Amino acid sequence: MPDATHSFDALMDITARPKTVFVRGEGAWLWDDTGKRYLDFIQGWAVNSLGHSPPAVADALAAQAKRLLTPSPAYFNDASLKLANALVNQSCFDQVFFANSGAEANEGAIKLARKYGALHKNGAFEIITFEGGFHGRTLATMSASGKKAFEPLFEPKVPGFRKAQLNDLASVEALITQSTVAVMLEPIQGEAGVWPATDQFLQQLRELTKAHGLLLIVDEIQTGMGRTGKLFHYAHAGIEPDIMTLGKGIGGGVPLAALLATEKAACFEHGDQGGTFNGNPLMCAAGLAVLDEVGKPSFLKSIAESGLFLESELQKLSARHGLGEVRGRGLLLALDLKLPIGPALVAQAFESGLLLNAPQADALRFMPALNVSREEISLMIDGLDAILTKAGAARRVA
Numbered sequence: 001m002p003d004a005t006h007s008f009d010a011l012m013d014i015t016a017r018p019k020t021v022f023v024r025g026e027g028a029w030l031w032d033d034t035g036k037r038y039l040d041f042i043q044g045w046a047v048n049s050l051g052h053s054p055p056a057v058a059d060a061l062a063a064q065a066k067r068l069l070t071p072s073p074a075y076f077n078d079a080s081l082k083l084a085n086a087l088v089n090q091s092c093f094d095q096v097f098f099a100n101s102g103a104e105a106n107e108g109a110i111k112l113a114r115k116y117g118a119l120h121k122n123g124a125f126e127i128i129t130f131e132g133g134f135h136g137r138t139l140a141t142m143s144a145s146g147k148k149a150f151e152p153l154f155e156p157k158v159p160g161f162r163k164a165q166l167n168d169l170a171s172v173e174a175l176i177t178q179s180t181v182a183v184m185l186e187p188i189q190g191e192a193g194v195w196p197a198t199d200q201f202l203q204q205l206r207e208l209t210k211a212h213g214l215l216l217i218v219d220e221i222q223t224g225m226g227r228t229g230k231l232f233h234y235a236h237a238g239i240e241p242d243i244m245t246l247g248k249g250i251g252g253g254v255p256l257a258a259l260l261a262t263e264k265a266a267c268f269e270h271g272d273q274g275g276t277f278n279g280n281p282l283m284c285a286a287g288l289a290v291l292d293e294v295g296k297p298s299f300l301k302s303i304a305e306s307g308l309f310l311e312s313e314l315q316k317l318s319a320r321h322g323l324g325e326v327r328g329r330g331l332l333l334a335l336d337l338k339l340p341i342g343p344a345l346v347a348q349a350f351e352s353g354l355l356l357n358a359p360q361a362d363a364l365r366f367m368p369a370l371n372v373s374r375e376e377i378s379l380m381i382d383g384l385d386a387i388l389t390k391a392g393a394a395r396r397v398a
């Protein structure tokens with residue numbers, strides 16, 4: 001039975017949510033307070049890298065909580081030093097600033113680029129971002145985003161963001177002026193519906209930014225931490241950006257994010273950046289547990305393999321139901337529905353105990369735990385197959 005004591009009114013009504021209350025999670029599964037079980041292919045929006053409440057993260061949190069919660073950011077702590085070193089050792093970056101959310105990490109990236117412009121480029125401050133891009137919900141990151149629905153909101157926006165077209169180098173080139181300091185993009189635009197930048201475009205962007213003395217910032221909040229089969233997506237293109245942001249999967253379910261920069265770009269001076277909870281040992285302990293597992297070459301290989309399996313199963317499903325392409329990489333994939341039926345499918349899937357996401361009305365996005373099994377992928381495909389069959393029959397009747 002549902003818990004009748006739940007009162008929903010005390011929470012701000014910021015989005016439409018089913019009046020279901022989740023109380024437990026394990027791996028690929030979530031349970032609500034009636035005991036109903038759901039197969040989860042959202043995983044907190046690509047957050048739970050190792051699934052719900054993985055023992056490695058739960059144990060690391062419990063051990064750290066008993067040892068030290070936070071000494072304050074005015075002092076060093078061992079967990080944040082270990083995690084920063086591990087990230088630096090496994091990436092092309094030299095320094096890390098830890099944040100509490102993806103938006104905060106991106107704010108840091110924007111500030112760092114502006115600081116670089118002030119120090120090295122005569123005060124250049126403009127950042128070229130992309131139509132369809134999503135970088136968060138603070139004022140600056142909304143301004144950096146190219147999400148149409150954000151355009152009329154919270155005016156005036158933070159100035160200094162000019163929007164180019166993804167995979168169109170000329171559109172970037174056309175926006176470069178004396179005021180430009182950086183180019184910032186998601187290697188795969190997630191919220192826009194999983195639209196990948198090609199490896200070639202990333203390589204061309206790297207060359208272009210180098211030629212103009214601009215910083216290249218990759219927002220890997222969704223694509224980083226193994227999601228696309230490499231620890232960081234930029235490695236697919238064989239490039240080395242100047243700045244990268246991480247979030248979501250790095251904490252394995254807890255609020256942790258990071259801003260990484262090369263020595264050249266890491267130009268903050270005392271007082272430029274900080275925050276009460278930044279780099280607190282509790283979250284960094286979770287990050288270490290996640291990186292320990294996800295950073296293993298065998299684990300990364302298994303993500304790529306699971307991604308290929310999911311992709312081929314989705315392609316077969318698409319062919320059976322006359323749907324469109326499957327796009328994305330690794331375990332960040334979308335199925336083009338060709339019709340605006342995404343929200344209806346998501347609602348039906350929810351009823352049947354399957355959690356799916358439609359970032360756009362005509363696309364479903366799949367972002368399971370990185371350790372999702374083939375059986376769980378097959379179960380999801382079977383569930384979606386049944387829903388699509390029903391929806392197809394309904395369309396034929398109507």
Ligand SMILES: Cc1ncc(COP(=O)(O)O)c(C=O)c1O
Pocket residue numbers: 045101102103104106134135136137186190191219220221222247248
């Ligand atoms: C690419 C990208 N950047 C930034 C963000 C913002 O992260 P957060 O919601 O943790 O602030 C998101 C969240 O969906 C994202 O997908």
